Amino acid sequence: MMYTFEVSDRLYEAAERWGEKMMQDTDEALETKVEQSLLEIEHLVSQSHEVEFDVEGRTVSYEPTDELAAFLERQADGRDIDESDVLKMHVDLYANAFLEEASSEERPPNAPPTE
Numbered sequence: 001m002m003y004t005f006e007v008s009d010r011l012y013e014a015a016e017r018w019g020e021k022m023m024q025d026t027d028e029a030l031e032t033k034v035e036q037s038l039l040e041i042e043h044l045v046s047q048s049h050e051v052e053f054d055v056e057g058r059t060v061s062y063e064p065t066d067e068l069a070a071f072l073e074r075q076a077d078g079r080d081i082d083e084s085d086v087l088k089m090h091v092d093l094y095a096n097a098f099l100e101e102a103s104s105e106e107r108p109p110n111a112p113p114t115e
Contacts, residue, residue: 012058015029
């Protein structure tokens with residue numbers, strides 16, 4: 001089954017930052033961030049190392065493995081939420097993965113020095 005969802009503002013902004021860091025345009029960076037997220041999710045659930053998906057504007061279409069589809073169905077079951085929305089939430093959790101901290105000013109005040 002094909003799942004479709006709209007990219008959150010959080011994921012889009014992370015893609016913009018990724019694009020700036022990697023000198024990619026935002027569309028290419030968004031595709032990279034979506035791929036990173038889907039790979040992490042699939043690997044955790046099904047041990048898969050490949051994903052095929054489409055990004056058109058801010059719309060993502062993805063056909064998960066049977067294992068991931070069953071996982072999403074279990075999470076959506078009885079909660080009045082669609083499996084696509086569950087997948088979107090999982091993808092959004094990885095929005096800031098693989099981004100380095102922007103500066104030391106963002107470190108908590110009680111963090112030990114890094115030098």
